[in-house]
Amino acid sequence: MSFSRRQFLQASGLAVCLGSLSSSVRAGSVSDRKLPIPPLLESRNGQPLFVTLQKVHWAFDGTQKTEVWGINGSMPGPTIKVKSGDDVKLIYSNRLNEPVSMTVSGLLVPGTQIGGAARMMSPGAYWSPVLPIRQKAATCWYHANTPFKMAPHVYNGLVGMWIVEDEESKSLPLPKHYGVNDFPIILQDKRLDNFGTPQYDKEAATEGFYGDTLLVNGCEDPYIEVSRGWIRLRLVNASNARRYELSANDGRSLYLIASDQGLLTSPVELKSIPMAPGERREILIDLSEGEEVTITAGQSAGFMDRLRGIFEPSNLLRNTNVLTIKPTGLMSLVTDKVPQQLVVDDTQITTSIQPRTIQLQNSPPGINNARWELSRIDLVGKQNGWERWLVTVETPQPFHIEGARF
Structure with missing residues (x-):
C-alpha cells in the first residue's frame, strides 16, 4: 500500500494533533497551579483608591506571558473592599489607547457617580468620583461599561471584585480572612491561540462569544490549600455569554449565603448553583472532614469533541474544573455548623405597587422598541415608590438594574 505526499502529511498532522490532545488531557487532569489571589485594595481614613487601566503581561498557562488589559498591573484587577458609611474617592486613570468607561454593578449610588457611558475616559x-457607600454588605464587581464595547473590554481584562462590608456582616460567624478562608473567584471563558493570547471574534460575539478555556482569576484549573473548616467563595461570572452550573465533584452540599443583592436571611443548602453572566453568589463549603474536592462547571468536552475542535470552532469547554480545594491539617473533633440566621429582611412596602412591562429585544437590539440613547430618558419612576417589573426576552440573557435594590 502506497501513500501520496498529501496523504502522508495529513496522517502525520493528525497524529501530532492526537498526541497533543492526549498530552493536554493528561496535563489537565491534575491541578498544579495555585489560585492567583488578586491584591486587596481597601479604603482607609479617607485616602483615595487609585484604579489604573493599563496593558499588563499575564500568563494564562503559567508559563507564556502575553499582553492583555488589566487594572493596577493585575488581571483581573485588585479586589476593592469598602465599608458601609464611608465616602470612597476613586481616581480612575486610563492608560489604554482607546476610550473606556467603568461602572460598579451592585452599588446603590447615583448614576452620575457610578460611571457608565456618561463618564467616558479618553x-x-x-476621573475622580466620590462614592457614598450607604448599603448593606454585598459582593459587587467593577468592570468596563463602554458603549457598544463592553463585551470585548471586559473580555480583555477590565474586571475586578468589589466587596461592601458593614457592621452586621462583620459580626456574623462567617469566614472573612481574605485569601485564607474567604476567596474571590472570577470566572471567564476565553479562546487562546498557540501563544496563549486571547482571541475575540467580533462576528461571533453578536450572538454571544464563547471561549473554550475556563479561567478562574486568570488561571486554568487552579487549586488552593486551606485549613480544615468552613471556607467562603465569592463568585462572579464575568464571562461574555456562558452560563455555569456549579457543583462539587463528590456531591457534597454547597450553602448559598448571598446573591447579587447581598446576604440572604438564612443559608440555602444546594447541590448545584446556576450562574448567568454578571451574576454574583457567595457560598460556604465544609472542609472539616474528607479529602480534596473540586468545584466543577458541568461536563467538559470529550476526546472526540476536542478532535473536532481542531477543524471547526466549538463552544464546549476543554476543562470544566473551576477550583480544586485541598484541606490540610488534622480533622477537627468539633465541627462548626453553618449559622441558621444571617440577616433580617426589614423591607417594608408602604405604598401601592405600580406594574411595568420591560421587553428586551435582539433584532434590532433595544428595550420596549427603543434603542439606547445617552441623551434620552425612557422610564420615569416615583422616588421611594415600589414597582413590579415583568421582564420578557426573545433569547436567554441576564438582566439587572444599576443603582437600585430589586
Missing part, C-alpha cells in the same frame, strides 16, 4: 484621562 486615553490619558482621569
Whole structure:
C-alpha cells in the first residue's frame, strides 16, 4: 500500500494533533497551579483608591506571558473592599489607547457617580468620583461599561471584585480572612491561540462569544490549600455569554449565603448553583472532614469533541474544573455548623405597587422598541415608590438594574 505526499502529511498532522490532545488531557487532569489571589485594595481614613487601566503581561498557562488589559498591573484587577458609611474617592486613570468607561454593578449610588457611558475616559484621562457607600454588605464587581464595547473590554481584562462590608456582616460567624478562608473567584471563558493570547471574534460575539478555556482569576484549573473548616467563595461570572452550573465533584452540599443583592436571611443548602453572566453568589463549603474536592462547571468536552475542535470552532469547554480545594491539617473533633440566621429582611412596602412591562429585544437590539440613547430618558419612576417589573426576552440573557435594590 502506497501513500501520496498529501496523504502522508495529513496522517502525520493528525497524529501530532492526537498526541497533543492526549498530552493536554493528561496535563489537565491534575491541578498544579495555585489560585492567583488578586491584591486587596481597601479604603482607609479617607485616602483615595487609585484604579489604573493599563496593558499588563499575564500568563494564562503559567508559563507564556502575553499582553492583555488589566487594572493596577493585575488581571483581573485588585479586589476593592469598602465599608458601609464611608465616602470612597476613586481616581480612575486610563492608560489604554482607546476610550473606556467603568461602572460598579451592585452599588446603590447615583448614576452620575457610578460611571457608565456618561463618564467616558479618553486615553490619558482621569476621573475622580466620590462614592457614598450607604448599603448593606454585598459582593459587587467593577468592570468596563463602554458603549457598544463592553463585551470585548471586559473580555480583555477590565474586571475586578468589589466587596461592601458593614457592621452586621462583620459580626456574623462567617469566614472573612481574605485569601485564607474567604476567596474571590472570577470566572471567564476565553479562546487562546498557540501563544496563549486571547482571541475575540467580533462576528461571533453578536450572538454571544464563547471561549473554550475556563479561567478562574486568570488561571486554568487552579487549586488552593486551606485549613480544615468552613471556607467562603465569592463568585462572579464575568464571562461574555456562558452560563455555569456549579457543583462539587463528590456531591457534597454547597450553602448559598448571598446573591447579587447581598446576604440572604438564612443559608440555602444546594447541590448545584446556576450562574448567568454578571451574576454574583457567595457560598460556604465544609472542609472539616474528607479529602480534596473540586468545584466543577458541568461536563467538559470529550476526546472526540476536542478532535473536532481542531477543524471547526466549538463552544464546549476543554476543562470544566473551576477550583480544586485541598484541606490540610488534622480533622477537627468539633465541627462548626453553618449559622441558621444571617440577616433580617426589614423591607417594608408602604405604598401601592405600580406594574411595568420591560421587553428586551435582539433584532434590532433595544428595550420596549427603543434603542439606547445617552441623551434620552425612557422610564420615569416615583422616588421611594415600589414597582413590579415583568421582564420578557426573545433569547436567554441576564438582566439587572444599576443603582437600585430589586
